[in-house]
Amino acid sequence: MTLDEILTSLFPAxxxxxxxxxxxxSGSGTLDNARASVIGVANRAPxxxxxxxxxxxxxxxxxxxxxxxxxxxxxxxxxxxxxKHDEMLGLSEYxxxxxxxxxxxxxxxxxxxxxxxxxxxxxxxxxxxxxxRVLVALPGADPEVMDLPSMARVTKLSIxxxxxxxxxxxxFAPGLDNLARTGAVFxxxxxxxxxxxxxxxxxxxxxxxxxxxxxGKARGGCPKAAEIAARVQELAGHD
Numbered sequence: 001m002t003l004d005e006i007l008t009s010l011f012p013a014x015x016x017x018x019x020x021x022x023x024x025x026s027g028s029g030t031l032d033n034a035r036a037s038v039i040g041v042a043n044r045a046p047x048x049x050x051x052x053x054x055x056x057x058x059x060x061x062x063x064x065x066x067x068x069x070x071x072x073x074x075x076x077x078x079x080x081x082x083x084k085h086d087e088m089l090g091l092s093e094y095x096x097x098x099x100x101x102x103x104x105x106x107x108x109x110x111x112x113x114x115x116x117x118x119x120x121x122x123x124x125x126x127x128x129x130x131x132x133r134v135l136v137a138l139p140g141a142d143p144e145v146m147d148l149p150s151m152a153r154v155t156k157l158s159i160x161x162x163x164x165x166x167x168x169x170x171x172f173a174p175g176l177d178n179l180a181r182t183g184a185v186f187x188x189x190x191x192x193x194x195x196x197x198x199x200x201x202x203x204x205x206x207x208x209x210x211x212x213x214x215x216g217k218a219r220g221g222c223p224k225a226a227e228i229a230a231r232v233q234e235l236a237g238h239d
Contacts, residue, residue: 001138001191003042006117009195024051025074037062040074047124048081052094059101063108070111075129076118095127102131111203116141134186134206137176144174170221181221183212
């Protein structure tokens with residue numbers, strides 16, 4: 001689906017969402033009795049310091065407004081913008097700031113939903129879609145936390161070894177199906193049905209809390225995370 005088709009299906013009653021020259025998405029749309037805020041990255045644009053700061057500022061304005069309407073983060077990005085300009089200005093801190101703003105919104109009662117409809121990778125993926133309470137995707141989405149050549153450089157393992165591990169261990173493998181198996185992607189929406197109705201259902205289910213570790217265990221893609229999280233919480237409750 002194109003971004004225009006997605007927005008029309010999400011907000012049949014109308015929206016004012018626009019994409020600027022840098023590929024940043026902003027605006028809002030009518031959803032049931034709410035006015036959902038929308039931010040994100042389009043046209044496979046890389047996310048640099050200026051873009052991260054603009055998106056974070058919008059999230060903070062949503063929090064300051066005191067409303068509890070949903071905040072959608074639509075994503076079709078490249079990775080973070082890997083330029084000397086961005087690195088010298090501390091791109092990692094800007095991405096972390098955006099991520100923390102989205103987490104704060106969730107903690108302040110603003111339902112945050114990531115909608116992955118295209119490509120995304122690395123820090124841009126983590127700071128946007130993966131920082132929402134619930135992440136959904138549309139068929140054809142192409143996420144990768146780290147591609148295999150980059151993973152090979154970091155782990156010092158060969159591409160052949162990583163490709164073999166990816167067959168049985170989803171955390172080693174890029175792609176939508178693997179992210180869904182780990183629980184990172186809550187569900188994959190059906191583009192032939194109303195996205196507005198599917199969003200409403202997702203919001204209702206997502207209100208129960210962050211269930212990524214539980215989903216990852218149930219789907220067999222991340223079998224230990226739920227147990228480790230439970231153990232950490234148990235230990236944290238002791239003096």
